[in-house]
Amino acid sequence: MANIGVLIEIEGGELKGTNFGVLTAAHEQGKNDVYAFLLGEKADPFKDALAAYGAEKIVEVSAAGADLSKNPDLQAKALAAAIDEYSLTGMLGLASAVGRDLFARMAADLNLPLVSDGVAVDLDRKTVRKSHFSGKTFATIQIEAGVLLCAIRPNAIEAKEAPVEAEVVSFSPSVSDPGRVRVVEAKMSASDKMDLTEAPIIITGGRPIGSAENYKVLEECARALGPAAVGASRAAVDAGYAPHSMQVGQTGKTVSPKLYIGCGLSGSVQHFAGMKTSKVIVAINTDKDAPIFEKCDYGIIGDLFEVMPALTKALKES
Amino acid sequence: MQIYVCVKHVPDTAANIKIVGETGYNDSACKFIANPYDEYAIEAAVQLVEKQGGEAVVVTVGPESAVGTLRSAMAMGAARGILVKVDSQFLDSDITAQALKAAIEADGKKADLILTGKGSVDTEGFQTMYRLAGAMGLPVVNEIVKLDVNGGKATVEREIGAGSREVLEANLPCVLGATKGLNEPRYPKFPDIMKAKKKPVDQKAISDLGVDPSGAKTRLLKLEAVPERSGAKMIEGAPREQVVELVRILREEEKVL
Ligand SMILES: Cc1cc2nc3c(=O)[nH]c(=O)nc-3n(C[C@H](O)[C@H](O)[C@H](O)COP(=O)(O)OP(=O)(O)OC[C@H]3O[C@@H](n4cnc5c(N)ncnc54)[C@H](O)[C@@H]3O)c2cc1C
Numbered sequence A: 001m002a003n004i005g006v007l008i009e010i011e012g013g014e015l016k017g018t019n020f021g022v023l024t025a026a027h028e029q030g031k032n033d034v035y036a037f038l039l040g041e042k043a044d045p046f047k048d049a050l051a052a053y054g055a056e057k058i059v060e061v062s063a064a065g066a067d068l069s070k071n072p073d074l075q076a077k078a079l080a081a082a083i084d085e086y087s088l089t090g091m092l093g094l095a096s097a098v099g100r101d102l103f104a105r106m107a108a109d110l111n112l113p114l115v116s117d118g119v120a121v122d123l124d125r126k127t128v129r130k131s132h133f134s135g136k137t138f139a140t141i142q143i144e145a146g147v148l149l150c151a152i153r154p155n156a157i158e159a160k161e162a163p164v165e166a167e168v169v170s171f172s173p174s175v176s177d178p179g180r181v182r183v184v185e186a187k188m189s190a191s192d193k194m195d196l197t198e199a200p201i202i203i204t205g206g207r208p209i210g211s212a213e214n215y216k217v218l219e220e221c222a223r224a225l226g227p228a229a230v231g232a233s234r235a236a237v238d239a240g241y242a243p244h245s246m247q248v249g250q251t252g253k254t255v256s257p258k259l260y261i262g263c264g265l266s267g268s269v270q271h272f273a274g275m276k277t278s279k280v281i282v283a284i285n286t287d288k289d290a291p292i293f294e295k296c297d298y299g300i301i302g303d304l305f306e307v308m309p310a311l312t313k314a315l316k317e318s
Numbered sequence B: 001m002q003i004y005v006c007v008k009h010v011p012d013t014a015a016n017i018k019i020v021g022e023t024g025y026n027d028s029a030c031k032f033i034a035n036p037y038d039e040y041a042i043e044a045a046v047q048l049v050e051k052q053g054g055e056a057v058v059v060t061v062g063p064e065s066a067v068g069t070l071r072s073a074m075a076m077g078a079a080r081g082i083l084v085k086v087d088s089q090f091l092d093s094d095i096t097a098q099a100l101k102a103a104i105e106a107d108g109k110k111a112d113l114i115l116t117g118k119g120s121v122d123t124e125g126f127q128t129m130y131r132l133a134g135a136m137g138l139p140v141v142n143e144i145v146k147l148d149v150n151g152g153k154a155t156v157e158r159e160i161g162a163g164s165r166e167v168l169e170a171n172l173p174c175v176l177g178a179t180k181g182l183n184e185p186r187y188p189k190f191p192d193i194m195k196a197k198k199k200p201v202d203q204k205a206i207s208d209l210g211v212d213p214s215g216a217k218t219r220l221l222k223l224e225a226v227p228e229r230s231g232a233k234m235i236e237g238a239p240r241e242q243v244v245e246l247v248r249i250l251r252e253e254e255k256v257l
């Protein structure tokens, strides 16, 4: 039995759905006591959802006499202080833009090893599996320290419910930081689009999409599928059809949804570096010899502008 | 401005990685390049020196052959290179950071800015810049897509989720990790490649810098190929039949809808 911490991410006032898989990883079928940490947030609105996935203690973290919100170093220090306070032997989080950053700050601060973008953890043995060589290999890494720090690839670990009674506590360590890194502004995107790394289903359009407007064909299908996001290949981003925030692949986002539908993608190594760990991959391509058909699960030979509207219709009807 | 750019010598992302034994791979079978993200850092450094004067120096921790990567960075405009020689491609990121720190300090000039890529494409550590900054007592921001250096501080932007960005400030000197979107790395022209061959490269062994590569807190236990899918099950028929069958499979067999 070990005490394992999980950094919970809230976005737009809501729990990110990908937090639950991280709780499942920390819980290890009941082997561990799970502490869920909320940075500068109240626990109440999230208590039941976190308890349903095994969080026994929900800790509201603040900094005594300081504002955590604008200072990532202070956030990392407050979280680092929690490791000591609760005798944690592991701290897990999401390998999101925020999580990757905070975990690396914490690891540097505590001089502890860190695995960023892990896809499986064994907290007992202190080993983590992660991708090496742009998704071509998996490395198993042994952590030789008292505390295991790991930011987990969103959606890589399937969430399993494990209901417990949760207790809410607050922790306000006196940490300080000169504030040499300051958040001066957050430019929030106007759209309510789901971030690709969060999405359980992704539909990606490659170069043949041909224009920014044509992504509508994929967006309509995404709406019919339920929570789903639309992505792009680098060729489509470079052609100006989509912003870089939509790019999947080695120089874009790394995603691991349960369903990935690639429309008009040739199947490049660099694109696959970012989506290879998806559970089911479907490809739609006009060319029967397209390399993508050799590395996906289901293939449809056809024009994406015919197949995708038909798929949207079929989803709506069924 | 005195700028140091940390560049890693890595196998080309298109290279086939042949695993040898439990934790090795056949590196003589791969072409090596400068880590693609580090090219954004080199470009940013060269542009800053072009505008504000100073010197861009590239630093790498790697095998002897990493000189090739230093030359390609110098062809992009860096003035000189420093190679810290090590034997293993899988150096713990803490040790790498100590070696980079020692090499930069031993160079004898005060750094105004240290640039890195957002992560290396071989070990995908995403942390060396934080450890380097921590060891040197400097502020750090990673994954920057915009950079402005003015009046003793850097103003940067980083992407945080679907199209949203965060604007941050950090006092100089600081460590910044670059990613795609920051700039378009230049393709060196032939005369620049020739000029780079004559630029100085300072080589030293990691032990000469007083860094002990055996103190790692991580150990690679196993390296294995990610299982490849064996080829798609093709769904035949007219478009209407194809999509109906696809929905059925995704729902009933794969249970992902
Ligand atoms: C260092 C480096 C990093 C890179 N990083 C990335 C990255 O992060 N992400 C990324 O995606 N790429 C990346 N690339 C680029 C990558 O190598 C490919 O060039 C790119 O992924 C190709 O995009 P695509 O599949 O959309 O286009 P293409 O390769 O042009 O393929 C288009 C496919 O669509 C098919 N097609 C044509 N018309 C239709 C239609 N109407 N309906 C259906 N199918 C149709 C064609 O048969 C073809 O197979 C990187 C490259 C390098 C060198």
Ligand SMILES: Nc1ncnc2c1ncn2[C@@H]1O[C@H](COP(=O)(O)O)[C@@H](O)[C@H]1O
Binding pocket: B006, B007, B008, B009, B035, B037, B038, B059, B060, B061, B062, B093, B096, B115, B116, B117, B118, B119, B120, B121, B123, B124, B125, B126, B127, B128, B129
């Ligand atoms: N061996 C190395 N030599 C020089 N720079 C490195 C080395 N390893 C990592 N870096 C720098 O640190 C960044 C992050 O690397 P990593 O933490 O391995 O993902 C890279 O983009 C490089 O800029």
